[in-house]
Amino acid sequence: MKRRSVLALSGALLAGALAANPARAADLIFTSGALAPVTEAQKMRTVILKDFKSPVTFLPDEPPAMLTRLRAEVEGKARVSSLVGGNDGDLAVLAASGALVPIDDVAQQLASRGFAPDLMTMGKLGTDKQLYIPWMQATYFMVANKKALPYLPAGADINALTFEQLRQWGEAVQKATGKRLVGFPAGPNGLMHRFFQGFLLPSYTGGVVSTFKSADAEKAWTEFAALWKTVTPNSTSINFMQESLLSDDVWIGFDHVARLLGALEKRPDDFVAFPAPAGPKGRGWMPVVVGLGVLKDAPDPAGAKALIGYLTQDSTQLITAREVGFFPTVKATLPPDLSPGLKMAVAAIQGTGAAKDSLAAMLPGGLGPKGGEFNKVFIDTFQRVVLRNEPAHDVLARQAEVLQRIMTEANAPCWKPDPVGAGACQVK
Amino acid sequence: MTGKRALYLTGVAVICAWVLVPLWLLAANALGGQPVISAWPKPLIPSAFSFETMLEFLAIEGVFRAMLIGFEVALLCTFFSVLLGLPAGYALARYSFRGANAFRLMVLLTRAFPVGILALPLTVGFIRLGLYDTPLGIALMHTALALPFAVLVSASLFQAIPRELEEAAWVFGCSPLQAALRVVMPLALPGVSAVAIFAFVISWNEVFAASVLSARNRTLTAYLLAMLSESPLTYQFAGALLLIVPSVLFIYLVRKRLFAMWGIASR
Amino acid sequence: MKRRSLPYLLIAPAVIFLVVLFFIPLVQTIALAFETKSGLGIGNFARMADDLNFHDSLVNTFRFVGLAVPLQLAAAMGMAMMLRHLGRGRDLVLWIWTIPLGLSDLAAGLVWLALLNDRGYLASLLYALGVVSEPQSWLTYETPIALFVAVVIAEFWRATAIVVVILVAGLQLVPKEFGEAASVFGASPWRIFTRVTLPLMKPSIQSALILRTVLAFEAFAVVIAIGGRNFPVLVSEAYTWQNFNQEPSVAAAYAVVVMVLSLAATVLWLKLLRTPEEQRA
Numbered sequence: 008m009k010r011r012s013v014l015a016l017s018g019a020l021l022a023g024a025l026a027a028n029p030a031r032a033a034d035l036i037f038t039s040g041a042l043a044p045v046t047e048a049q050k051m052r053t054v055i056l057k058d059f060k061s062p063v064t065f066l067p068d069e070p071p072a073m074l075t076r077l078r079a080e081v082e083g084k085a086r087v088s089s090l091v092g093g094n095d096g097d098l099a100v101l102a103a104s105g106a107l108v109p110i111d112d113v114a115q116q117l118a119s120r121g122f123a124p125d126l127m128t129m130g131k132l133g134t135d136k137q138l139y140i141p142w143m144q145a146t147y148f149m150v151a152n153k154k155a156l157p158y159l160p161a162g163a164d165i166n167a168l169t170f171e172q173l174r175q176w177g178e179a180v181q182k183a184t185g186k187r188l189v190g191f192p193a194g195p196n197g198l199m200h201r202f203f204q205g206f207l208l209p210s211y212t213g214g215v216v217s218t219f220k221s222a223d224a225e226k227a228w229t230e231f232a233a234l235w236k237t238v239t240p241n242s243t244s245i246n247f248m249q250e251s252l253l254s255d256d257v258w259i260g261f262d263h264v265a266r267l268l269g270a271l272e273k274r275p276d277d278f279v280a281f282p283a284p285a286g287p288k289g290r291g292w293m294p295v296v297v298g299l300g301v302l303k304d305a306p307d308p309a310g311a312k313a314l315i316g317y318l319t320q321d322s323t324q325l326i327t328a329r330e331v332g333f334f335p336t337v338k339a340t341l342p343p344d345l346s347p348g349l350k351m352a353v354a355a356i357q358g359t360g361a362a363k364d365s366l367a368a369m370l371p372g373g374l375g376p377k378g379g380e381f382n383k384v385f386i387d388t389f390q391r392v393v394l395r396n397e398p399a400h401d402v403l404a405r406q407a408e409v410l411q412r413i414m415t416e417a418n419a420p421c422w423k424p425d426p427v428g429a430g431a432c433q434v435k
Numbered sequence: 436m437t438g439k440r441a442l443y444l445t446g447v448a449v450i451c452a453w454v455l456v457p458l459w460l461l462a463a464n465a466l467g468g469q470p471v472i473s474a475w476p477k478p479l480i481p482s483a484f485s486f487e488t489m490l491e492f493l494a495i496e497g498v499f500r501a502m503l504i505g506f507e508v509a510l511l512c513t514f515f516s517v518l519l520g521l522p523a524g525y526a527l528a529r530y531s532f533r534g535a536n537a538f539r540l541m542v543l544l545t546r547a548f549p550v551g552i553l554a555l556p557l558t559v560g561f562i563r564l565g566l567y568d569t570p571l572g573i574a575l576m577h578t579a580l581a582l583p584f585a586v587l588v589s590a591s592l593f594q595a596i597p598r599e600l601e602e603a604a605w606v607f608g609c610s611p612l613q614a615a616l617r618v619v620m621p622l623a624l625p626g627v628s629a630v631a632i633f634a635f636v637i638s639w640n641e642v643f644a645a646s647v648l649s650a651r652n653r654t655l656t657a658y659l660l661a662m663l664s665e666s667p668l669t670y671q672f673a674g675a676l677l678l679i680v681p682s683v684l685f686i687y688l689v690r691k692r693l694f695a696m697w698g699i700a701s702r
Numbered sequence: 703m704k705r706r707s708l709p710y711l712l713i714a715p716a717v718i719f720l721v722v723l724f725f726i727p728l729v730q731t732i733a734l735a736f737e738t739k740s741g742l743g744i745g746n747f748a749r750m751a752d753d754l755n756f757h758d759s760l761v762n763t764f765r766f767v768g769l770a771v772p773l774q775l776a777a778a779m780g781m782a783m784m785l786r787h788l789g790r791g792r793d794l795v796l797w798i799w800t801i802p803l804g805l806s807d808l809a810a811g812l813v814w815l816a817l818l819n820d821r822g823y824l825a826s827l828l829y830a831l832g833v834v835s836e837p838q839s840w841l842t843y844e845t846p847i848a849l850f851v852a853v854v855i856a857e858f859w860r861a862t863a864i865v866v867v868i869l870v871a872g873l874q875l876v877p878k879e880f881g882e883a884a885s886v887f888g889a890s891p892w893r894i895f896t897r898v899t900l901p902l903m904k905p906s907i908q909s910a911l912i913l914r915t916v917l918a919f920e921a922f923a924v925v926i927a928i929g930g931r932n933f934p935v936l937v938s939e940a941y942t943w944q945n946f947n948q949e950p951s952v953a954a955a956y957a958v959v960v961m962v963l964s965l966a967a968t969v970l971w972l973k974l975l976r977t978p979e980e981q982r983a
Contacts, residue, residue: 454802455801457816545728546964578719632867
């Protein structure tokens, strides 16, 4: 009867699957919230991790899923992962729950690598112990199709644009082609909130939280709403700018380097890369740091520490940059034979950091589990002011209340470019 | 052929096209790769046909193994759903007992609550039960999800089978169990096939529970869909195609069972 | 007497199974929805209701369910009836019609995304017919009605098969002779359908409606695939709160709302389509 054959078949498959599951248990498990997209994970496994001395199982996941999984490992008392990789915010969440062990010994061992001191300080997550080692870094910039270049406003230097000039550029393109060809990653998985936290607001107000409802902030949002009139409405579906650039849906786009590199690599002759625009208070930009931490009760802490050493050595750092577009945190000089796409990306990034008016805005820190709500404040403000055309003043006043509540509850001190001090950051 | 019959057959053909054409177009996108996706205007027959994207996709580590695990989980789920669902459906159909409606509602609660929200307590519970990251564990969870179908569909089927048939069998000396097995089950077989199909497909396509409850032994769907949301459109379409083919094949294989007893049922 | 305990014995395995695997975590999560910083309360629900997207998601969900479910029931009924009269090739046609069943909703969403996006096949067709001259955006926040229709169509395409399978299985057991007898007495096909077939199919229709409605309240992968954040529904908001905003208690609150609505709908269908004891064969 049908049931019997199903039973037999499933029994056979079960046996087969169990048999095909040899001693993977001895592998070092490296859980990661970064490099989750399929292509990046594949490169991690087949290229970057290839030369490590022992087998590593790389398990990337979306950060929320990864955090849930790690928490469940703790609560179920069955720790599986030894090494964890994630951005600063996720590692902060882990640290807050005591899941990371101090790795000052690793920091000392690797001191000669020349990690940027700023990054090492971030890796302490506000304590006096090293909780993560900075693994790789990235930032955001803009890419334009060369077809758009003729429409640049007169006298504008593409490597030193202002937001005003960007708007004029977008308008010129729209007038000439009849289409809106500026793009921002405002899709469900897009990184739009980083644009507000690291680029728009610092450029206009010199701060993020403390100046949230200032007159400068109102100006920022209002002018961005005007800029949005030149932005393609498909932006609210864009998660990866490179796709829209390659399909010519967008001629001028902003996104994270990893989500732009594809376009630059595939058709380097068609695109130019340049730093994001500046506002009245400077050229805000946000460095993104991904770190490595060793988990408490890890099955293989020694292996995890060795892997940290491997991933932060010069050669691996360079391969990582080449393969996935995340750049070194150690003092490693990039070789001259980089692909043209990567060269453009590097130039844009260096141009951003080295600009005279550059204004680094750190990743939100110390928010712990409130990070998500914090991001929501900016996305909601965007929806209200830019998409629904509500008056900026009222929206900011309301959202400022929410923001203050979050900062107070998280007891998070201000981070640069807001004035750094003790106690929860205040919205003026 | 009469005009009416021709109209009717046209209607059938149109519905078939309605189903098949979008699938064809998805396949065209998956097999055509980036050039087709960015093309404007899109021709109905793509100019470029390459298996490159699909092969790249299949070469991704673990994809094939994930397919095997997915099959295993789906078959287990089918087995358990039928095993647990049929008797329960029979009880609901044949007996009016206190708590029948409560049971129905309870069974539906499992479907009415988005399972992904249960991620943390579920994972912790599974780790404690030793079922975390095992095909069996995922299959059990999928069975919980497929049970409402199994119970309700089999209940409605048993309800439609005249009670008199069983009663007649009792008169002829069959025990209730024999009557149920020999008389009712054959008539219910098409419905059992429907239940089996649902259970298999639900399990195969289920993503949240499977992602949450596994780390290394993932089903294909969990493996792909979790990654696909951050992958370029080419991979999304390729992955979609890869997901579609096995369940379509499975339904094809069991389609005969759907009408195996047509002759008897129409008496 | 053995008979009285029999039904309970029959449902026992299913009940135990569900309690262990599902209800315990479910209760924990519902408790989470009512847990606020100051003890038990409805704080999370208040936060949920106060949110920017709550009202939209509620309205969208109701509109979606209200449109999709009746459409699918009617279409599935028609398809089931058509299938009945097909002789040869019925297996093949049924197989084709149930193919969408085998798709995950994300896959279905992607299929229709390919069809309806700016450079999609529909736009290409219109271009070939000379109706439009460039890629068309129907799926953005600027075209909410078109977006809604697109989502409904995608879901209709995918999920009607579920209803078809249930109804076909149920229709099987409606003997043809009843209808034939009625037509001998002069009843029109429509009357046979409404007076003979439909009532006999009540149990299947009830199951189909219940399942379809509950699933419709939960549908969201297809919504996200086609509309992104532009068409919020209750479940998509629940997942956003859980994963993006990292507030599982508000997500749990949304989920409780979904559950209550689904249960209410179920009770409604159970009452409306109740088959009294006598009518059961």
